[in-house]
Amino acid sequence: MDSNPKQPDRGINTRLLIISDTHGMQFPVGVSVHVDVAIHCGDLTQHSKLDEFRAGISQMEAINAPLKLAIAGNHDFALDIPIFRQKISEASRLQALDDALVRKEYGDYGAAQELMNEAKEKGIIFLDEGSHRFSLQNGAHLKVYASPYTPSTISSNEWGFQYSGNHSFSIDSEIDIAITHGPPHGMLDMSVERKRIGCPQLFAAVAKAQPRIHCFGHVHEGWGARLVTWRSQISSNPSHFTDIDNDRSTTIETLSSINGSRFESPDQKEIRERKVAEYHLRGYCQVSPSTDGTLSIGNGKTLFINASIKGHDNLVQFPWIVDIQLPAYAS
Numbered sequence: 336m337d338s339n340p341k342q343p344d345r346g347i348n349t350r351l352l353i354i355s356d357t358h359g360m361q362f363p364v365g366v367s368v369h370v371d372v373a374i375h376c377g378d379l380t381q382h383s384k385l386d387e388f389r390a391g392i393s394q395m396e397a398i399n400a401p402l403k404l405a406i407a408g409n410h411d412f413a414l415d416i417p418i419f420r421q422k423i424s425e426a427s428r429l430q431a432l433d434d435a436l437v438r439k440e441y442g443d444y445g446a447a448q449e450l451m452n453e454a455k456e457k458g459i460i461f462l463d464e465g466s467h468r469f470s471l472q473n474g475a476h477l478k479v480y481a482s483p484y485t486p487s488t489i490s491s492n493e494w495g496f497q498y499s500g501n502h503s504f505s506i507d508s509e510i511d512i513a514i515t516h517g518p519p520h521g522m523l524d525m526s527v528e529r530k531r532i533g534c535p536q537l538f539a540a541v542a543k544a545q546p547r548i549h550c551f552g553h554v555h556e557g558w559g560a561r562l563v564t565w566r567s568q569i570s571s572n573p574s575h576f577t578d579i580d581n582d583r584s585t586t587i588e589t590l591s592s593i594n595g596s597r598f599e600s601p602d603q604k605e606i607r608e609r610k611v612a613e614y615h616l617r618g619y620c621q622v623s624p625s626t627d628g629t630l631s632i633g634n635g636k637t638l639f640i641n642a643s644i645k646g647h648d649n650l651v652q653f654p655w656i657v658d659i660q661l662p663a664y665a666s
Contacts, residue, residue: 346660347475352400352619353655355516355552356643358410359387362394363618363644363654370656371473373400376552376642377408377483377516383495384440388413388450396457401472403459405451407483408516408553412495413447414483420444422493466510476664480506480546485517485553486534504540511661513541513549521575522549523557523589523641535574542573547633547659552643558652559589560622560640562630585630588620590652614653623658632659 352366355376366373375395380387388411395403407414412422423437441447451461460467462481469477482504483496496516506513517534518524519541524533532554541549545565564583586592593614595607614620622638624631632638638657646652 346662347471347473349471349473349475349477349659349661351512351548351655351657351659352398353548353550353640353642353657354644355550355641356408356555356645357391357394358645359390360645360649360651362398363651366398366618366654368617368619368656369399371400371402371471371475372469372477373398373403374512374514374550374642375403375405376514376550377406378410378552378645379405379408380411380413383411383413383419383447385413385442385446385450386440388447392450392454392457392459395454395459401458402469404462404479404481404514405454405459406462406481406514406516407496409483409485409494409496411447411483412493413441414451415495416444416448418495462514465505466507470664471661474663475661477512477661478510479512479514480504480510480544482515482537484515486532502534502536504534504537506540506544506546508544510544510546511548511659513544513546515549515551517553518551518557518641519549519575519639522563522639523551523559523561524554525557526554527556527647538575539573541637542569542578545635545637547636548638548640548657550640550642550655552641554641555643555646555652556590557641558643558646559592560587560620560638560655561585562587562622562632562636562638564636567635587622587630590646593653618654619656620653621656621658624660632657 350370352370352373356378359381379391413419464482487497487499519538520533520535524531526532562585564580566580
């Protein structure tokens with residue numbers, strides 16, 4: 336455990352925009368608001384085609400932020416060169432491919448990576464797996480951990496950045512924000528089949544490091560935000576059953592709280608619909624520290640955010656704006 340935990344109540348006010356899983360769609364209108372850092376948690380594309388990467392980069396360029404961070408998702412398989420080669424090889428065995436058409440749609444191996452690298456000139460930084468440090472324009476210092484990897488499925492050979500068995504998520508205790516494509520097990524990871532498909536190893540790594548924020552996507556039906564308070568002692572094999580103090584944790588929003596249920600009263604329905612109308616008006620959901628301290632982030636608390644934009648039947652889900660305190664960087 337960290338004997339000197341992060342102090343969320345001191346530092347520089349920093350505003351974040353967090354989105355994920357845009358899958359080649361038009362970005363939400365709410366991204367026009369000014370933020371200090373914009374974060375895209377992967378699946379910029381649907382089919383990993385060059386035109387989709389170009390469109391996504393163009394849309395990220397238009398976000399009103401001096402720093403924009405992005406990671407890959409499983410749909411961005413052209414960035415995973417070994418998997419991309421495997422897909423082309425398998426497709427060639429099944430049918431005759433038009434090399435000229437493939438080259439037009441996907442480019443040479445490494446073309447998508449080159450596009451993402453060139454985006455740095457536009458303020459968009461594509462993050463490889465690992466830890467990264469940034470000095471922000473507002474004077475704050477930010478340390479993030481990034482990983483595009485998600486657990487494999489039966490059809491894993493079709494997707495990029497997936498693993499079978501174990502994967503090491505090396506998140507240290509100084510990380511402010513963990514940016515991963517997939518969710519940790521037990522946190523905003525319920526699939527449409529009502530199965531939790533998040534990664535247990537990722538949950539364990541986050542529980543031990545306790546970053547201020549862990550943002551992700553991948554499981555579209557898991558959209559939402561939950562502020563978790565950790566137990567004072569983290570177990571040797573952390574899980575969402577044993578290491579979260581649920582009595583002191585808060586679910587901020589989920590799809591069910593947005594959509595309502597047949598059991599809600601007329602008054603509850605009116606309150607919910609008024610709240611959702613406000614979200615639509617401003618174009619995003621927001622998490623800001625509360626005056627009573629109940630929504631303070633850090634110091635034994637982690638804000639989990641599933642920021643999947645693409646919902647069922649291409650429904651656009653709300654992006655997230657989050658206000659946190661970050662330490663000042665040394666001049």
